Amino acid sequence: MSEQKNPEEGNSPVNWxxxxxxxxxxxxxxxxxxxxxxxxxxxxxEISMAEVARYVNEGQVExxxxxxxxxxxxxxxxxxxxxxxxEPDISLLETLKLYxxxxxxxxxxxxxxxxxxxxxxxxxxxxxxxxxLIAWFVLFMMRSMRSGQDQAMSFGRSRxxxxxxxxPVVTFADxxxxxxxxxxxxxxxxxxxxxxxFIRLGARVPKGVLMIGPPGTGKTLLARAxxxxxxxxxxxxxGSEFVEMFVGVGASRVRDLFTKAKQVAPCIVFIDEIDAVxxxxxxxxxxxxxxxxxxxxxxxxxxxxxxNDTNIIVIAATNRSDVLDPALLRPGRFDRKVYITRxxxxxxxxxxxxxxxxxxxxxxxxxxTIAKITPGFAGADLENLVNEAAIFAARRGRNALxxxxxxxxxxxxxxGPERRSRVITPEExxxxxxxxxxxxxxxxxxxxxxxxxxITIIPRGMAGGYVMPLPESAxxxxxxxxxxxxxxVGLLGGRAAEEIMFGRITTGASxxxxxxxxxxxxxxxxxxxxxxxxxxxxxDDPNMVFxxxxxxxxxxxxxETAHTIDKEVDRILKNSYDRARSILTEHRDKLIALANMxxxxxxxDRNQFEELMAV
Ligand code: ADP
Ligand code: MG
Ligand code: ZN
Numbered sequence: 001m002s003e004q005k006n007p008e009e010g011n012s013p014v015n016w017x018x019x020x021x022x023x024x025x026x027x028x029x030x031x032x033x034x035x036x037x038x039x040x041x042x043x044x045x046e047i048s049m050a051e052v053a054r055y056v057n058e059g060q061v062e063x064x065x066x067x068x069x070x071x072x073x074x075x076x077x078x079x080x081x082x083x084x085x086x087e088p089d090i091s092l093l094e095t096l097k098l099y100x101x102x103x104x105x106x107x108x109x110x111x112x113x114x115x116x117x118x119x120x121x122x123x124x125x126x127x128x129x130x131x132x133l134i135a136w137f138v139l140f141m142m143r144s145m146r147s148g149q150d151q152a153m154s155f156g157r158s159r160x161x162x163x164x165x166x167x168p169v170v171t172f173a174d175x176x177x178x179x180x181x182x183x184x185x186x187x188x189x190x191x192x193x194x195x196x197x198f199i200r201l202g203a204r205v206p207k208g209v210l211m212i213g214p215p216g217t218g219k220t221l222l223a224r225a226x227x228x229x230x231x232x233x234x235x236x237x238x239g240s241e242f243v244e245m246f247v248g249v250g251a252s253r254v255r256d257l258f259t260k261a262k263q264v265a266p267c268i269v270f271i272d273e274i275d276a277v278x279x280x281x282x283x284x285x286x287x288x289x290x291x292x293x294x295x296x297x298x299x300x301x302x303x304x305x306x307x308n309d310t311n312i313i314v315i316a317a318t319n320r321s322d323v324l325d326p327a328l329l330r331p332g333r334f335d336r337k338v339y340i341t342r343x344x345x346x347x348x349x350x351x352x353x354x355x356x357x358x359x360x361x362x363x364x365x366x367x368x369t370i371a372k373i374t375p376g377f378a379g380a381d382l383e384n385l386v387n388e389a390a391i392f393a394a395r396r397g398r399n400a401l402x403x404x405x406x407x408x409x410x411x412x413x414x415x416g417p418e419r420r421s422r423v424i425t426p427e428e429x430x431x432x433x434x435x436x437x438x439x440x441x442x443x444x445x446x447x448x449x450x451x452x453x454x455i456t457i458i459p460r461g462m463a464g465g466y467v468m469p470l471p472e473s474a475x476x477x478x479x480x481x482x483x484x485x486x487x488x489v490g491l492l493g494g495r496a497a498e499e500i501m502f503g504r505i506t507t508g509a510s511x512x513x514x515x516x517x518x519x520x521x522x523x524x525x526x527x528x529x530x531x532x533x534x535x536x537x538x539x540d541d542p543n544m545v546f547x548x549x550x551x552x553x554x555x556x557x558x559x560e561t562a563h564t565i566d567k568e569v570d571r572i573l574k575n576s577y578d579r580a581r582s583i584l585t586e587h588r589d590k591l592i593a594l595a596n597m598x599x600x601x602x603x604x605d606r607n608q609f610e611e612l613m614a615v
Contacts, residue, residue, distance in 0.1 A: 026133050047074075052084050053099030056109065066092055067114040069124045089165050089233070090264050098263065165235045165264070168228040175218055175225050176354045177347025177379070181338050185209070185226050188313055192230035192266045195311040206336045207306050208314045210274075210329070212321045213340030216380030219317040222340065223270045226315065233267040235260065239276030242295045250277070250295030258302040258312070266311035271299070274316035278324050296325065303333050342378050345371045351379050355386040360400040370406050373453060373470060385409050411468075415460040424459065429599065431498060432457045432464040435508055437594040438497020438584055439467040439490055444613050445583045448486040452610075455594075456603040464508055465598075470606065481529045484519055488576040489583075491516040496580040497591055520572040521565075530568040538565065 052074055055061050065073040072084040072092065086095045093106050172182050191198050191205045198205050211219040220236075227234035237257055242250040261269050277295045303314060316334055318324065328334050343351055348371035356367065374382065388409035393401045412418070424432070436455055443449040450469035457465035469490075495509035528535035538557050584591055594612060597604065604612070 023137070026130070026137060047082050047084050049084055049086055049095050050099050052082075053096050053101050055082075056096065056101055056105060061109060063110045063112065064092070065112045065114050069127075087263060094264060164237070165233055165260070167231065167233050168224040170221065170225045170228045172225050172229055174354060175222050175379075176350035177343035178218060178222065178340055181211075181222060181340055184336070184338050185222070189226055189229045192226075192232045192268070192311065192313060195266050195309070199309055204308075206313065207303055207332060208316065208334035209336040209338055210321065210324075210334040211315060211317045211338050211340060212319070213317075214319050214342060214378060216378035217340045217342060218379040219340055220270070220272060221379070222338075223268065223315045223317065226313075227268045230266070230268075233264045234270060235264075235267060236270040236272060239271060239273040239278065242277050242292070250291050251298040254295060254298040254302060261312050262310065267313075269312055269314045271314065271316040273318065274328070275318045275320050275323055278316075278318070278328050296328075300327060300333060342376060343382075345375075348374055348377060348382060351382045352386065355383050356401075359386065359390060362400045362402045364403050365401060365406065366403070369403075370410070373410065373468075381413065385413060388412055411460065415463055415466060417460065419459045424464070428464070429457065430595075431502065431506055431508065432459075433595040433598040434497045434501045434591070435494040435506075436465045436467050437591050437598060438493040438495070438500075438580075439512075440493075440609060441587055441591050441594060441613075442493030442496070442580050442583050443467070443469065443486075443490040444590075444609075445587060446486040446489055448480065448482040449490045451606065453606050454603070455598065455609060457598050458602055463511070481523065481527075484523055484527075484529070485572070485576060488516040488519055488572065489579045491519075492573075492577045493580045493584065496577060496584050497595075500581065500584055500588070501591070501595075516573060516576065517569065520569045520576075523572065524565055524568045530572075532568050533561070533564055 049072070052061075052064075052072060055074060055076060060076050060078070061074055062077045063075040065075075066086075067073070070086050070088050072086050074082045074084060076082065086092060092111065093103070096106060097103075175182065188206065188209065195205075211223065213219055223236075224234055235257060237253070242253065257269060261267055277292050277299070279292065299314075306312065314334070316328075321337070329337075345368075349367050352367045352370060356365075370385075374385065377385070385406065386409075389401050389405040392405040392408050393399075396405075436457055440452050440455050443452055452467055453470035454468040455465075459465065491512045492509075494512050495505055498505050498509070523529040524533050525538040528537070536557075538561070590613060594604075594609070597612060
């Protein structure tokens with residue numbers, strides 16, 4: 001960790017005295033709470049839950065009362081009343097199960113839930129207050145530590161944040177467009193529902209599932225849905241939290257996590273961003289990853305220590321399995337892999353259906369169309385889209401969402417907010433109009449380009465204007481060479497138009513050039529679409545150095561090959577540019593007509609555009 005030291009904060013006496021006051025208040029409240037608590041509880045000795053279970057087993061129990069503060073009062077047949085206390089997040093049934101009481105036995109008991117009376121409430125209030133103060137104090141300590149106050153360290157070491165536990169209500173119905181993944185996880189759900197059934201048959205159930213997929217594709221959601229489907233607790237922790245934590249805490253947090261998990265089992269332990277701790281060991285830049293390694297080791301130790309009847313399933317999520325330590329993937333650890341990809345059109349439509357559930361939509365809203373114009377959107381993006389659309393509708397004073405709301409939300413997300421107020425000179429506007437018209441006209445005359453969905457010269461985000469294609473081929477996963485080539489031609493059409501009309505070029509085309517270069521490069525180095533270079537795949541990901549693999553592996557080919565690749569990329573770009581130029585020269589009249597139309601009305605939709613091109 002290399003936090004910057006801030007001389008302004010740090011050791012100032014003000015911070016310290018504040019800390020002391022908090023400690024004092026804390027102690028007083030805590031003691032006060034305890035005294036009151038004991039008083040209202042009616043004293044009496046406390047027995048353990050194991051003893052409660054023993055009484056149940058021996059059939060001596062007349063009645064059990066569970067109060068809202070987790071006090072368990074046991075009335076015996078012989079009239080004696082005993083008090084016990086159970087873990088807050090575990091139900092009485094789960095607790096008794098731990099001590100060998102079966103569901104049958106439990107059902108025969110006379111159990112009453114005592115609603116919160118003021119007597120129970122008061123001490124609870126105090127406890128809550130105490131917890132709140134402690135949390136505040138720890139946060140305060142962490143903050144001052146970050147600004148370089150290392151003396152406070154020993155205090156902050158105590159549990160920085162509790163592990164999150166809940167029993168989710170989401171189910172598979174809330175996760176759309178990932179049918180295969182759901183099927184693969186179905187088995188886990190069944191196991192968690194009835195572990196005995198599997199154990200009886202001696203089936204080896206998986207201990208760990210690794211979910212691999214880009215951000216926002218619903219990994220967390222799906223893991224929660226598994227717990228929700230099975231009706232078991234979900235405990236989660238994030239790999240990145242370990243890395244940020246104080247030295248030496250990671251491993252003990254893992255231990256705590258699993259201890260707690262064993263108490264509530266069957267359950268799911270979810271480790272998000274496992275790559276943060278699970279990178280290949282002994283590699284990477286910078287060194288000093290002991291903390292990470294210890295944390296990772298502890299996770300492995302815990303998983304290896306699972307017995308056949310440890311009903312815990314560990315689900316880990318990552319968006320880069322390529323950097324994971326192979327030790328994690330060994331049998332008996334994360335030996336199940338579930339890949340989650342960005343949704344295809346159908347998937348996107350289904351996700352939109354999930355997120356528009358319960359939102360008023362006008363009948364004109366066609367989710368299929370929206371799914372079509374959102375290739376590359378992950379579930380989280382689509383959720384965001386629906387939300388933005390709802391905001392547009394609300395701001396426009398309507399009580400249902402219409403298609404325009406979605407359209408605007410999409411553009412806002414894809415391009416950044418509209419910037420009507422940006423000052424543009426008339427000359428600039430003209431250049432933009434011809435640039436965008438150049439894209440659109442080229443695309444119109446290309447065989448394999450997507451149809452134009454919208455053209456505008458209203459600035460948005462970084463762009464002076466843009467042409468939005470309607471991807472008919474729908475998804476980006478499979479493209480023909482012709483399609484890719486035509487995409488490049490379309491991208492270069494903007495610049496070609498500027499050159500033809502004004503004889504000079506501007507910087508407006510820079511992102512077009514970037515996109516076309518990366519497509520051309522991918523064609524040569526990844527898709528085997530250049531005869532000269534052949535079918536070999538070349539990796540030259542400059543990021544690779546930072547991923548924890550060894551250095552010097554950045555390029556796996558010779559300088560000569562590099563030269564050939566460069567020349568092939570150049571050739572593709574040059575050919576495409578020539579094609580764009582010749583299309584626009586041939587249809588110069590259309591280019592001019594469209595640009596003039598744009599200068600007049602600023603935005604054209606598909607129909608308006610195609611009408612204009614037809615004359
Ligand atoms: P990840 O963990 O893969 O980054 P999340 O599970 O955190 O993604 O997804 C964030 C949000 O996006 C979810 O809470 C959900 O609202 C939405 N979302 C993502 N994927 C889906 C999906 N397949 N179906 C429905 N909603 C989804
Ligand atoms: Mg997540
Ligand atoms: Zn452009």
